[in-house]
Amino acid sequence: MSLIHLLRSCGRVVPCLLAAVLCAGTVQAAGPAAAPHTVPDTMAQRMQACTLCHGKEGRATNSGYFPRIAGKPAGYLYHQLLHFREGRRQNAGMTALLDPLSDAYLRDIAAHFASLDLPYPPPQPSTAAPAELARGQALVLHGDAQRKLPACVACHGQALTGVQPAIPGLLGLPRDYLIGQLGAWQTGLRHAHAPDCMAQIAQAMSPADVSAVASWLASQVLPANTHPAPPASRPLPLRCGSAPGAAK
Amino acid sequence: MSVLSSPVVRRLLWVALTAALVLSLAVVALLARQLNVAALPPVANVPAASAEQVERGAYLARAGNCAACHTTRGGAAYAGGQAINTPFGPVYAGNLTPDTEHGLGRWSADAFWRAMRHGQSRDGRLLNPVFPYENFTLISREDSDALYAFLQSLPPVTQPNRPHGLRFPYNTQAALAVWRELYFEPATFTPDTARPAEWNQGAYLVRGLGHCAACHSPRDALGGIQQASALSGGLMPGPGWYAPSLHARSEAGVAHWSEQQVVDLLKNGVVHGARHSEGATAMGPMAEVVFQSTQYLSDTDLRAMATYLRALPPKEATTASEPRASAAQLALGEQVYQRHCVDCHGASGQGAANAYPALAGNRAVTLASHVNPVQAILSGGFAPATAGNPQPYGMPPYRTLLTDTEVAAVASFIRQSWGNQAGEVTALDVQRVR
Numbered sequence: 001m002s003l004i005h006l007l008r009s010c011g012r013v014v015p016c017l018l019a020a021v022l023c024a025g026t027v028q029a030a031g032p033a034a035a036p037h038t039v040p041d042t043m044a045q046r047m048q049a050c051t052l053c054h055g056k057e058g059r060a061t062n063s064g065y066f067p068r069i070a071g072k073p074a075g076y077l078y079h080q081l082l083h084f085r086e087g088r089r090q091n092a093g094m095t096a097l098l099d100p101l102s103d104a105y106l107r108d109i110a111a112h113f114a115s116l117d118l119p120y121p122p123p124q125p126s127t128a129a130p131a132e133l134a135r136g137q138a139l140v141l142h143g144d145a146q147r148k149l150p151a152c153v154a155c156h157g158q159a160l161t162g163v164q165p166a167i168p169g170l171l172g173l174p175r176d177y178l179i180g181q182l183g184a185w186q187t188g189l190r191h192a193h194a195p196d197c198m199a200q201i202a203q204a205m206s207p208a209d210v211s212a213v214a215s216w217l218a219s220q221v222l223p224a225n226t227h228p229a230p231p232a233s234r235p236l237p238l239r240c241g242s243a244p245g246a247a248k
Numbered sequence: 249m250s251v252l253s254s255p256v257v258r259r260l261l262w263v264a265l266t267a268a269l270v271l272s273l274a275v276v277a278l279l280a281r282q283l284n285v286a287a288l289p290p291v292a293n294v295p296a297a298s299a300e301q302v303e304r305g306a307y308l309a310r311a312g313n314c315a316a317c318h319t320t321r322g323g324a325a326y327a328g329g330q331a332i333n334t335p336f337g338p339v340y341a342g343n344l345t346p347d348t349e350h351g352l353g354r355w356s357a358d359a360f361w362r363a364m365r366h367g368q369s370r371d372g373r374l375l376n377p378v379f380p381y382e383n384f385t386l387i388s389r390e391d392s393d394a395l396y397a398f399l400q401s402l403p404p405v406t407q408p409n410r411p412h413g414l415r416f417p418y419n420t421q422a423a424l425a426v427w428r429e430l431y432f433e434p435a436t437f438t439p440d441t442a443r444p445a446e447w448n449q450g451a452y453l454v455r456g457l458g459h460c461a462a463c464h465s466p467r468d469a470l471g472g473i474q475q476a477s478a479l480s481g482g483l484m485p486g487p488g489w490y491a492p493s494l495h496a497r498s499e500a501g502v503a504h505w506s507e508q509q510v511v512d513l514l515k516n517g518v519v520h521g522a523r524h525s526e527g528a529t530a531m532g533p534m535a536e537v538v539f540q541s542t543q544y545l546s547d548t549d550l551r552a553m554a555t556y557l558r559a560l561p562p563k564e565a566t567t568a569s570e571p572r573a574s575a576a577q578l579a580l581g582e583q584v585y586q587r588h589c590v591d592c593h594g595a596s597g598q599g600a601a602n603a604y605p606a607l608a609g610n611r612a613v614t615l616a617s618h619v620n621p622v623q624a625i626l627s628g629g630f631a632p633a634t635a636g637n638p639q640p641y642g643m644p645p646y647r648t649l650l651t652d653t654e655v656a657a658v659a660s661f662i663r664q665s666w667g668n669q670a671g672e673v674t675a676l677d678v679q680r681v682r
Contacts (some may be wrong), residue, residue, distance in 0.1 A: 035450075035596075035598070036598070037595070037598055037599065037600045037601075038600055038601055038603075039591075039592065039600040039601070039603050039604065043639070045603070045641070046639060046640070046641050046642065048592070048642075048644060049628055049630060049641075049642030049643055049644045050642075050644070051642035051644075052645075052646075052649070053644060053645070053648070053649075055536075065288050073664065085321075085322075086320045086321055086322030087320075087321040088322055093627065093647065093648075095321075096627050096629065096645075097627075097628060097629060097642065099535070099536055099539070099628060100517075100535040100538070100539040100630055100631070100632035100633060100640075101630055101632075101633045101640075102537055102539075102633040102638070104633070104638065105633045105638060105640075108639060117605055147431035150482060234460075
């Protein structure tokens with residue numbers, strides 16, 4: 001009787017003292033030889049480590065909000081992965097996951113999620129007052145020339161779905177998350193590549209501005225075409241480390 | 249009559265006082281010996297080094313994983329500032345760039361050698377042993393000079409060194425002197441002539457620059473390591489993972505592995521066994537060691553380390569009895585496993601070939617310390633991305649998805665199923681790890 005046969009019979013009725021003596025010389029072996037289990041050799045399978053939290057459309061938990069990453073521009077996602085790994089964005093869980101990963105793999109991960117084409121859920125109805133929403137809309141679409149605040153659409157696309165390769169869309173995100181990120185730029189908790197244009201913009205906004213903009217953005221329905229726009233042909237109004245070569 | 253008027257008592261008191269005085273003088277003398285270190289003069293110019301020496305130094309810096317402490321996340325290379333958490337407070341790594349004010353710009357090769365060998369700074373101060381000079385003391389002068397040449401070739405960064413956040417009295421030079429008297433003796437690496445050259449090369453790397461014992465050894469209340477228990481496993485206070493014993497077959501001993509398997513683990517971060525349960529994956533802090541350090545070592549050096557590690561005398565850890573989990577806990581654990589774990593790790597804990605480790609017969613799961621399986625469940629993690637495994641599979645973090653009770657139940661379940669016979673994990677255990 002071969003050793004394998006003997007080991008397999010351990011799981012059945014046969015008293016396996018003899019096999020136990022033989023087993024003792026090996027590494028703590030599993031009991032019966034289990035059927036082999038395989039998983040697909042794909043990026044999607046590898047990214048199960050990410051999708052449990054980020055879900056298809058983002059996921060809200062009592063520990064914070066894990067934003068939607070599907071369909072964001074690859075350059076933007078790659079930059080965020082670098083920021084988490086290098087401490088420019090603060091999230092201990094993200095940092096621990098990304099620490100042993102190479103830049104090349106981070107690019108692959110970003111490209112994978114950028115390639116996903118998934119539907120957006122309808123926005124949550126807004127409880128903000130009409131005046132606040134109007135203020136938000138004005139800032140998003142027209143900015144404030146007096147304070148030299150450019151309109152959000154000037155960089156993030158006329159449809160606010162983002163611009164390739166590295167500017168994210170602003171629709172389909174919860175109000176609290178938007179307020180949190182703008183606040184993080186104001187306090188210096190969140191950084192982007194220098195020159196940090198979003199820090200400059202956020203620091204020129206008042207709390208009322210932040211609330212208004214977040215309320216309006218979060219209440220918008222996405223357009224039929226949710227993909228990021230092709231790279232901008234006109235220069236951006238601000239110099240921005242995340243989008244080098246695009247500024248005036 | 250008072251007891252003091254007794255001549256016997258008086259004599260005893262005199263003996264005791266004299267003994268105490270002699271002891272105090274001895275302690276003072278020992279501490280003075282530690283503290284009386286001459287400052288070495290600053291140098292005006294650092295001689296240029298050859299390209300070969302700088303390249304060798306860069307390689308040695310990888311082997312020693314200097315950047316792990318001396319480069320802050322997202323910061324300039326080797327400019328210091330990273331906090332290393334100890335039970336006594338945080339210690340901040342220094343600036344190793346050739347900046348003349350804050351770095352090593354005024355250090356001679358002699359001063360650098362003295363720091364590595366004796367743990368003394370150029371100005372004579374004792375260095376904190378979080379900088380593992382207990383291990384680096386074994387470096388050869390030639391290697392020290394190469395490392396010095398590499399560091400001097402870096403761009404200087406004007407970053408001041410941050411004072412340590414150690415509590416009194418651990419923040420005093422006297423405390424360091426005491427610690428050194430107890431735990432540190434400068435040493436030269438002496439090859440064991442009874443062993444082959446490859447073993448000696450491995451010993452030089454593992455005991456020296458590799459400083460494996462700094463994590464893989466138990467530390468006492470003063471943070472010291474007894475030489476006899478080096479590499480016998482230790483809980484890492486900062487990261488909160490357990491670095492398993494390299495002597496114990498039940499933990500991470502590799503005496504029964506092939507040389508190629510040891511090399512694969514250090515080079516690729518993952519090794520596949522003849523049986524799936526014989527494999528291993530570097531996770532948590534070890535994933536970073538492979539990612540930043542050992543994946544860059546030459547095959548010759550890795551084989552030498554494998555030779556040394558495989559020859560470590562087997563020594564099992566003494567473990568307390570293993571409490572069995574209750575039937576209710578195992579039932580809950582199985583439910584959690586079916587919901588969250590079975591798709592990757594298999595219905596019998598057999599794992600998935602070339603992707604996810606088996607849990608059945610997995611030494612990391614059945615360690616006497618429950619810390620690592622709980623950390624893995626809470627934090628998830630990827631295997632390190634290496635040339636041999638460039639797109640590793642990863643495990644999601646369940647920290648926000650499972651309660652302490654659920655984590656404890658599933659950890660107990662995997663530790664006590666499919667032939668695994670480790671102790672149960674309680675919700676309190678999980679809370680402590682969080």
